[in-house]
Amino acid sequence: MNRTALALALAACGLPAAPDALAAGPAAPRTLALHCERVFDARSGKVLGEHTVLVRDGRIAEVIPGRAKLADAESIVLADHTCTPGWTDLHVHLDGESSPQSYSEGFRLDPVDFAYRSVGYAEKTLMAGFTSVRDLGGEVTLHLRDAVNQGAVKGPRIFAAGTSIATTGGHADPTNGFNTHLSHLMGPPGPTEGVINSIDDARQAVRQRYKDGSDVIKITATGGVLSYAKSGDAPQFTVDEVKAIVDTARDYGFRVAAHAHGKEGMKRAILGGVTSIEHGTYMDDEVMGLMKQHGTWYVPTISAGRFVAEKAKIDGYFPAVVRPKAERIGALIQDTAGKAYRNGVKIAFGTDMGVGPHGDNAREFVYMVEAGMPAAYALQAATIRAAEVLGVDDQGVIEAGKRADIVAVPGNPVDDINAVLKVDFVMKDGQVYRRPTLDAPAQ
Template identity: 80%
Template sequence: MRVPVACLAIALINAVATLQPAAAQSPAAVSDSGTPLTLHCGRVFDARSGQVLGPHTLLVRNGRIEQVISGGNADVLGVESVDLRDRTCSPGWTDLHVHMASQSSPQSYSEGFRLDPVDFAYRSVGYARKTLMAGFTSVRDLGGEVAPHLRDAINQGLVEGPRIWAAGKSIATTGGHADPTNGYNDALSHLIGPPGPTEGVINSLDDARQAVRQRYKDGSDVIKITATGGVLSYAKSGDAPQFTVDEVRAVVDTANDYGYRVAAHAHGEEGMYRAVAGGVTSIEHGTYMSDRVMKLMKEKGTWYVPTVYAGRFVADKARIDGYFPDVVRPKAARIGALIQDTAGKAYRNGVKIAFGTDMGVGPHGDNAREFVYMVEAGIPAAVALQSATIRAAEVLGVDDQGELAPGMRADVIAMPGNPVENIETVMAVDFVMKDGVVYRKP
């Protein structure tokens, strides 16, 4: 079901009103007025080298980093400053796989029938702010009709949140992971009718092209396909292939016409291989990734976004009676537990890895725990941090964020301690700047 724009606008505007007391205390400082702001950092994470360097001073003006001065000169221009000398500064992080309009709970499956789009829009406002305050200044929302509208509200300054690349409705095949009518009874199915490309469901090459063009019409920034079954969809298989290679190619070729990149949800080996062969930019989850798939990914330069957090979360919740429907529970127990091992294996085999959590499965604002899980999987802390900074920018195809350098967006976060030496430090972010605006400071 597509979200009515008018309803969403009302929801978001009303949500802003409810947040005004908190918003009155932030942003704490603004540099986009032309007045420079100086950040004195005790250490900086250099995303290019993956090293933590010593003291540096960042001069921010008009939403951009104007100067980066080694040595931490405390007297630069005598402008307004923020003292972060006992902290490590880093480029703002990017989570490449979130769902901003929802959050998993035992009620998730019934809420789709009981709640209105405005309810999900209200919720997304709080989720967006939690994500930003955790240090994530950018996200890629891979599926949800709320996200393009939330993106616009954030860009207009109506609500606080990360910069959003929104996929809008994911593209599936009939009965596939993103078929919006999975689990409907006969009466509802006959009333609604079979979903088609407008609703993101395809069964031919023409359908594939039409679905991408509809996402363009809806204002999406990126395309997502569900190349295999999924864990949380109301369907039996979590890994069966659900697109042909030709269907994937039709999506990718049409997406290229509009300057879109394509992300592919994939758990099963065959569907994953087809998605990579068809030219997608990234594989999401990748649970049953084989040597054959990894070899092709390296040949084609395909990115892997593991979402270890989501795997751990659903495997844990599968142990709780009643948390998931019976058709979902065995998939969550079986598939979720494997993703962390796959991430470690992919890293050791030289697959390019970028950061994503599938947050919305787990609680928004806890995104940084993915770093901890990546390190547990055998990925070095520096590589994990790069995956959410400079590497995430490469996946998005942008060249003005992901590192602390002159001319880059002034997306800066800070935390006590050294995250390369102690990855748990990522859970203690207490300074957040996006586009030169300070939203949180110690």
């Protein structure tokens, strides 16, 4: 990996763009006053009446009921809008996007190519209202995260896993699908590449992720849909291997997310102490009971399930070994999510975008409501609950002292969840990235 080339690619993509007219012109005023006709209270799940949100130095300074008049603040009037905390997508892959060419591009393209693409994906995600994401797999994204933090490119706050941890032949084994000659030439991947086969390997792989600069650990506890392998649900770690990963991760302050479709793999991941189960397709009452007992979160990724089930109907979109998995597993996830909600499993928001198109993340809200979750619950899943999964306490609510991450949509999304598809105001860390074309006049 040429890290210098990656950095140059990211910088070259992002430098021409300014976050907003506010940033491109004279310096923004020290205080902004957002006049929200309604505010979503993520703690209670209720929509409150008109409030003024004061923003100063990237933080929420004060939340005042009603329309406050402040001579020393620039007003942004969001008439007939509901302001919510910035949304968090807990499962994305910003380094790529599914297409019929995805399986060959790894042989034809360089990391720099994926870095260039990731810049556009990051901006689309931010403009869709997602001010934070947890990226669960992809070395490029570690550098994208740094570029966003440095202000070189537009994008959400990124909590990056870097390389996922798998077993030999597992869902994230980077050599799956290679021919015998190429596999022998490269040699078997090991902990540095994220492939483990023992407790010692497990510890080394986590330590390597720390060395690489990861923020979170991602394991592939079962087979997967899109990997070039037959099984989409077979367990791929022992409980002791999972425990070794989780215990070592805890030493470095990491939380562990587990990709898992099959029941046995989920059980082992839960017993091993992971923070969240991703996808959870074949979750049953026993698994749900274990999740409630251990406090394990569930991130359904309904969007990805619907996407792959639809594309499986198209000849040639997926390789032959992948197509039956996509058709079988993808169609089940939305139903599983509804059952998990009714059984009291803790649910947080995630889409697996990169499977589906970046920027369409908010459709997951609609799918969650279709699965039987109240709209307010879905919004909480992407705000205060997502912050709990990440282990951060400075975002996910509109309160004084928290990060000024605020999204506004016309109408009331609790009454009509489709409003989330019409985001026209986005603020991250107090910086306005998107605003209605015609603001109501300041008062």
